[in-house]
Amino acid sequence: xxxxxxxxxxxxxxxxxxxxxxxxxxxxxxxxxxxxxxxxxxxxxxxxxxxxxxxxxxxxxxxxxxxxxxxxxxxxxxxxxxxxxxxxxxxxxxxxxxxxxxxxxxxxxxxxxxxxxxxxxxxxxxxxxxxxxxxxxxxxxxxxxxxxxxxxxxxxxxxxxxxxxxxxxxxxxxxxxxxxxxxxxxxxxxxxxxxxxxxxxxxxxxxxxxxxxxxxxxxxxxxxxxxxxxxxxxxxxxxxxxxxxxxxxxxxxxxxxxxxxxxxxxxxxxxxxxxxxxxxxxxxxxxxxxxxxxxxxxxxxxxxxxxxxxxxxxxxxxxxxxxxxxxxxxxxxxxxxxxxxxxxxxxxxxxxxxxxxxxxxxxxxxxxxxxxxxxxxxxxxxxxxxxxxxxxx
Numbered sequence: 552x553x554x555x556x557x558x559x560x561x562x563x564x565x566x567x568x569x570x571x572x573x574x575x576x577x578x579x580x581x582x583x584x585x586x587x588x589x590x591x592x593x594x595x596x597x598x599x600x601x602x603x604x605x606x607x608x609x610x611x612x613x614x615x616x617x618x619x620x621x622x623x624x625x626x627x628x629x630x631x632x633x634x635x636x637x638x639x640x641x642x643x644x645x646x647x648x649x650x651x652x653x654x655x656x657x658x659x660x661x662x663x664x665x666x667x668x669x670x671x672x673x674x675x676x677x678x679x680x681x682x683x684x685x686x687x688x689x690x691x692x693x694x695x696x697x698x699x700x701x702x703x704x705x706x707x708x709x710x711x712x713x714x715x716x717x718x719x720x721x722x723x724x725x726x727x728x729x730x731x732x733x734x735x736x737x738x739x740x741x742x743x744x745x746x747x748x749x750x751x752x753x754x755x756x757x758x759x760x761x762x763x764x765x766x767x768x769x770x771x772x773x774x775x776x777x778x779x780x781x782x783x784x785x786x787x788x789x790x791x792x793x794x795x796x797x798x799x800x801x802x803x804x805x806x807x808x809x810x811x812x813x814x815x816x817x818x819x820x821x822x823x824x825x826x827x828x829x830x831x832x833x834x835x836x837x838x839x840x841x842x843x844x845x846x847x848x849x850x851x852x853x854x855x856x857x858x859x860x861x862x863x864x865x866x867x868x869x870x871x872x873x874x875x876x877x878x879x880x881x882x883x884x885x886x887x888x889x890x891x892x893x894x895x896x897x898x899x900x901x902x903x904x905x906x907x908x909x910x911x912x913x914x915x916x917x918x919x920x921x922x923x924x925x926x927x928x929x930x931x932x933x934x935x936x937x938x939x940x941x942x943x944x
Contacts, residue, residue: 555579556862557855558687558700559667560675560713562589564844565830566706567658568607568851569858573704574666576859581698582659582667583689585674590655594708594810595844596733596771597649598747598763603845604647607852611647615654617765620646621745625924627908628752628901636746640916646747648763648771649844658848678703678716684825684866685717701866702825702858706851709811709831717826720818726777727815729758729841732785733773734793734804735765741798752901754792756780758841762798772799775812775841777897785809812841816890817882822871827854835882839889839896846882853877892925895939907932 559570562584570582598620604611622636622645637645663669672691679686684701705713709728714720741764750760757777764770774789781788786809793799817834821827829835830847837846857874864870899907910931916923929936 554699557702559704561706565847565851567662568848569855570662570667571665572855573858578859580667583673587672590652593651617650618648623747626750627904629905631908705828711832714828729775729812729814731775733808735806736802738801739770824868
């Protein structure tokens with residue numbers, strides 16, 4: 552039996568963040584991942600806000616930034632577009648597109664440098680609740696080992712098992728789990744370089760199509776849908792979109808990524824005695840944009856900080872409630888408010904989206920933010936004002 556203070560299951564950005572901050576707080580930490588290579592395969596569109604990385608104290612590195620983004624373009628079904636670029640708006644909140652296969656390793660190395668032990672190719676096969684913690688059963692290259700910890704942090708993604716085994720509800724209901732597919736492509740043509748595109752409407756029911764540039768002619772081209780709103784598979788919708796796009800007529804796929812994305816906001820219960828849940832496993836994903844890297848890392852940071860403190864004081868759910876309080880204060884408006892915006896936007900028909908696009912096309916914007924776009928939508932749409940007016944801050 553190998554004993555430690557904290558075990559983190561899953562070495563994505565949320566798990567590595569949790570391991571790093573628990574180790575920085577003085578806890579003895581083991582970070583486990585079932586994969587033989589951290590960060591691969593990627594299951595992510597890779598675009599994140601630079602401000603989010605800076606808030607987490609992460610120094611930007613050209614090793615894992617594929618492209619700095621110069622703005623965004625929103626398109627409705629009839630091709631009406633709204634440009635939000637450095638020529639029109641303040642880009643202080645601009646994004647960058649990561650190279651996740653490098654970024655995830657970078658974050659795991661950060662955790663290791665803080666003092667965490669990393670165990671790759673280690674599959675968690677079961678857990679057992681004991682009086683003062685958990686027994687974690689694992690298998691690694693045919694060898695079975697048991698670990699004992701005082702705090703268990705589940706960071707094993709939207710389809711993870713650890714939280715369920717502990718009796719906590721899954722992050723998303725089946726009808727709120729987005730189904731996503733993406734190609735990384737070359738020979739992509741851009742109307743303007745460095746601009747992320749978002750296409751709404753029946754091309755992606757319950758979601759949207761994205762084109763996120765990663766280089767001069769390279770982009771992540773993907774979509775997310777809500778399956779019960781769709782008539783075809785995600786790949787069929789994406790292939791249809793690509794076949795009709797003049798910018799993708801010569802594009803070639805060099806990588807295929809698939810996965811689920813919890814679109815219903817944070818799960819109601821993020822903790823119990825001796826356990827916390829972080830990242831996509833906890834639904835720490837922006838319901839409107841599907842972006843989960845920064846929210847997950849924030850959740851991981853707070854879980855790690857609370858875990859380190861709990862080891863010294865009290866590992867019961869009474870103490871771990873502090874994690875729930877911290878993460879909800881940081882993310883709850885985003886989770887709850889954007890879920891209502893998501894429900895409204897995805898309820899619109901192609902014709903209604905076109906009308907909204909025509910009106911937004913005539914508007915001027917001060918900055919790139921979801922709240923700024925929301926203000927404009929409420930301004931021009933009485934229906935949106937009735938449903939969403941209370942969300943404007």
